[in-house]
Amino acid sequence: MNIVFTELEEFSRKIFAAIGCDNTEARNISRLLVRANLTGHDSHGVIRISQYIEFWRKGDVIPNQTASVIFENETITLFHGNKGFGQTIGNQVIDEGIRKASKSGIAMVSVGNVGHLGRIGDWTEKAAKAGQASLHFVNTSGASTLVAPFGGTNGRYATNPISIGMPKKNGDPIIFDAATSKLAEGKVKVALNKNAELPPDTLLDANGTPTRDPAALYTEPPGALMPMGGYKGSGLAIMTDLLAGAIGGGGCHAPGVTALSNGMLSILLDPGVFADRDYVDSETSRFADWVSQSTPADLERPVQLPGEPERKTEHERRKNGITLDDNTWQQIVSTAENLGITR
Secondary structure: OEEOHHHHHHHHHHHHHHOOOOHHHHHHHHHHHHHHHHOOOHHHOHHHHHHHHHHHHHOOOEOOOOOEEEEEOOOEEEEEOOOEOHHHHHHHHHHHHHHHHHHHOEEEEEEEEEOOOOOOHHHHHHHHHOOOEEEEEEEEOOOOOOEOOOOOOOOOEOOOOEEEEEOOOOOOOEEEEEOOEOOOHHHHHHHHHHOOOOOOOOEEOOOOOEEOOHHHHHOOOOOEEOEOOOHHHHHHHHHHHHHHHHHOOOOOOOOOOOOOOEEEEEEEEOHHHHOOHHHHHHHHHHHHHHHHOOOOOOOOOOOOOOOHHHHHHHHHHHHHOEEOOHHHHHHHHHHHHHOOOOO
16 A cells, blocks of 8 residues: 555545544644655654554553643753643643753753653754754553563563754754664564565564564563663663653663553753854764765665664655555554444
8 A cells, every 4th residue: 555645644634633633733743644654764664553542542542632731940851741642742841941941051851641652752853943952761661561671581661762962054954763673563563464584583482482563562461672782772671761761750661560551761962052062063064974974784774873864755755755554554444434434
């Protein structure tokens, strides 16, 4: 199934409007989900629609919420997400961080008890468009116990992504955004829907045996994803859970929790206030050029900076459309029909 991204956005908007999201929220959720597909992150795109609607049916996420301020001073704001959609609450949280950092040079904002925050790179890009560098640490409070720590065989936390962004005065920002597991859980869903095998050494079955079958993650008892980079990725995941959960206020990963609730701790820095902006800009451009000019191992594949593959994919998919596998498309259509919506 190949579909123009604007048509996919409108179909998605109708679905979220049908559950009570106001027009602004429905459009924002749809835009960010489709943008994930546009940038090549199908794992965080419209494949999530049926999951989000199931969260709503269970009462785990509530339309049209606004985050509440728990604590605030000149550089810090701690929010409670009130079970709002992550695409809505995330915008509120990052907007506040941008405002504080533009005034003080640095800001820390956090939120817990919020729905799935989507592609975390969206928040990094939002800060970069405001001319700010940022770091984002995200955890899940209890559901999605999908990743085994290094040396373990069963899940103890979620994929715990980290995203870091650096603006460039003349050019596109440098955006790093990755799960601390070898694969994002959504990529396993994509493989499952496509009836495709996973890359080797990324997933363990319930017995702790490596497998390439994506269905092994969803058995009872479930399998577990392996950490990125062995003990290094495992260490990053553990520290991310502590930063987003303990300091962020939503709680670290815990057994027995069935609702998916994200937590995020974000640190934003405005180079124009925090440091000499001309120096930051010149060093960022100089170093980025130096790295990208490394002789490629494959002459047909030049070295790319973080964020460049996403921009290339987005350009292609805006022009040629987004391709969805039949299972994913049918899940979206079925979700819509159950809400009385036709394309």
